[in-house]
Amino acid sequence: MEKEIVALLIGKDFLGLEKLIDLLGTDIVKCIRAILNHSDEITYRKEAENEVFYRIWQKIDHYDAQKSSLKTWCLTLTRNICLDKKRVIIRERNIIPMDQLPENTLVEDYFEKENFLDLLKHLTEEDQLIFLKYYYYQDSPNDIAKDLKMEVSQVYNHLSRGRKKIKELF
Template sequence: MEKEIIALLIKRDFLGLEQFIDLLGSDIVKCIRALLNHPEEITYRKEAENEVFYRIWQKIASYDADKSSLKTWSLTITRNICLDKKRAIIRAQNIIPMEQLPESPLVDDYFEKENFLDLLQNLSEEDQLIFLKYYYYQDTPSEIAKELTMDVTQVYNHLSRGRKKIKELFDPNI
């Protein structure tokens, strides 16, 4: 079946493209949906789908059955197109990836740090440590739990109770 579809595609027969879409179209669409999954990317799915089928139509002569299956080859093309599309969307929206942000963009101001530390004095020592690690050093709850040899749910409970206590300082009616 695959060999017949490939032969038709190489001859530029649209019947081959129809059969290819019947055979692998749903897998390609699933791959596109998985990769272009953010709200701002959803509108680009159809464009990516068209580009994938066009690229396969153009590049089918370079397909080598000894190196991979038709499905693997097609999904690799799909993945690469989606990643290119994702990068273009990010560039167009001037989104800075998290790993490229400055070290501590949230606490650059000295007074913000002082206010934060003043608020922490109202918490227990353990809660202070967890708050510092989570909000100041931006450690993940799992990292904090591992370091303090406690369960991740306990870290979340400490954070929740600490936030509640700090809110009560501002509005005792809570």
């Protein structure tokens, strides 16, 4: 089924897009809702969904079945688009998450608040998402763990390692 969908998409046949939506549409929408999950972001979900399917349509020739399944490739693309969208939302609203850092005495001496998003660029995408959920949205580690399907101790580890990495950089 995947090979047929990929072949149709590469041939720019809309039937391939319809079959992709039938096969993976629910998973893609769930991924979008998991990342754009706050009330301020709900209005961006449809935009993200459209962008995901458009980007799949555009970049299907970059898909390599040897490296991953079609589902993995599509969900990775979806996650990256949603994380980019989340960053744009934060920038558009001039949100300053540094106000919420519990260990802000040392950090504020080194960083201006508006550079928070630049600092996040030095972290992995997963760490960026955890930092945003924890420091900006003030989600509890338990909620973050539940949303990202990981243990609470892993959330604390990501936060700790991320803070250390940012401090080492500066």
